[in-house]
Amino acid sequence: MTASRTTEALACWIATVPRDRTARAAAPAIAGMRDAIGCILAGAGEETPRRVAAAALRWGGGSAHIIGDGRPLPSPWAALVNGTSAHVLDYDDTFGPLSGHATAVLVPAILALGEDIDADGPALLDALVVGLEVLAAVGRGVNPKHYALGWHATSTIGAIGAAGACARLLRLDARATQDALSLAVSMAAGTRMQLGAMAKSVHAGLAAKAGILAATLAAEGVGGAAEALEGPWRFAEMFAGRPAPEGSMAPPGPDAPFAIEADGLAFKAYPTCAATHLSLDALLALRPRFTPGQVASIETDLPLVLSRNLMHPDPHTGMEARFSMEYCLAVAASQGSVGPADFEGAALTRDAVRALMPRIAMRGVPEPEGAPPPQTTVRVRLTDGQVLQETRSIRRGSPGNPMSEAEQEAKFRDCAARILSPARIDAAEAAIAGLATGGAARGLVALLVPG
Structure with a gap:
């Protein structure tokens, strides 16, 4: 693939990959959604997301909500708060191609924008599968150099992946999706100097917010450079200091497994780095x-x-x-x-x-x-x-050494118990499990506050 067509090809894939194909990855997507929501609930009462919420609430209400709290915000700011909650305990999953945390960025963005547009359950899972594919494609192009240089990939690549997921949720065409990816590159930031500081947790929220903002701007016709990922002054060379390996950022072929299937998410057994x-x-x-x-x-x-x-x-x-x-x-x-x-x-x-x-x-x-x-x-x-x-050599919770379904469920319930009653946890877990065939963002988020 030539350097001038990488972003176009990825955008075209985002806009056109059949939904019946992404639906085949519903089971791992539901597992990722559940783990992320559990982490959001567990972190919602922590000091950092509470301070982020206090700042965001200065800008007024909206159609999305703070999970674990229920106060309304415009969707970019709800994603900012909920992304911070997802990441604050460092209990959220990691994703190998990204060299960072995936669903702590994608799920807050998808749920907040999903509330905004009243997206249904299958559309939420579809956007998550697509967003993970974008994270994997860009991650393959710049890692491990990008991470070794000190970039916090959760925040940098995360913004681009969230833009792809949100473009998919908005059903943007290929050209608008290309603009969303390009705009997200302009918002990509965050280094590992923040590890141990409040700002590190906020990185996931900033990337989630950027994804919504980039896709919404693109939907209104705001454009960006046609090629944003490969070439001089583009993401790979600026953020990794070298060209991406040939073909590394290409989307999967028609018969290739998706990244969520081939690479998988690594769920955390401990709330630590x-x-x-x-x-x-x-x-x-x-x-x-x-x-x-x-x-x-x-x-x-x-x-x-x-x-x-x-x-x-x-x-x-x-x-x-x-x-x-x-x-x-x-x-x-x-x-x-x-x-x-x-x-x-x-x-x-x-x-x-x-x-x-x-x-x-x-x-x-x-x-x-x-x-x-x-x-x-x-x-x-x-x-x-x-x-x-x-x-x-293979950590517990990773695809090569997975946590059992019972262990994953126990983690979710333990996390959710910090905010929700047992009955509310049961309802939320059932709603997440049913996303492949029904439900909607608004109904799900309404369950993620104390009854």
């Missing part, structure tokens, strides 16, 4: 073989690009703690589990956890571009001289 997860999996596998009092030291080796995310060895807030290998492993070693409550209030200063943290060491292992990342290893040295070791 994904860079901690393989180390947590390994340590928790060893945990039955020692007690905290027996630990002389804990060491973990992991890919250098991931270790750089974990920049808070002595965290003082829950957000910093999610980006602290020392804290996360100390929690796992001290109690044999890691959950949302471990990042709240007095949990951060527990003596048992703080006593273990100085004994934990993390080493980033460099890896050449294009090579598979090295495995993650944990060694627990005990006071009697024993060394326990465990290695992991």
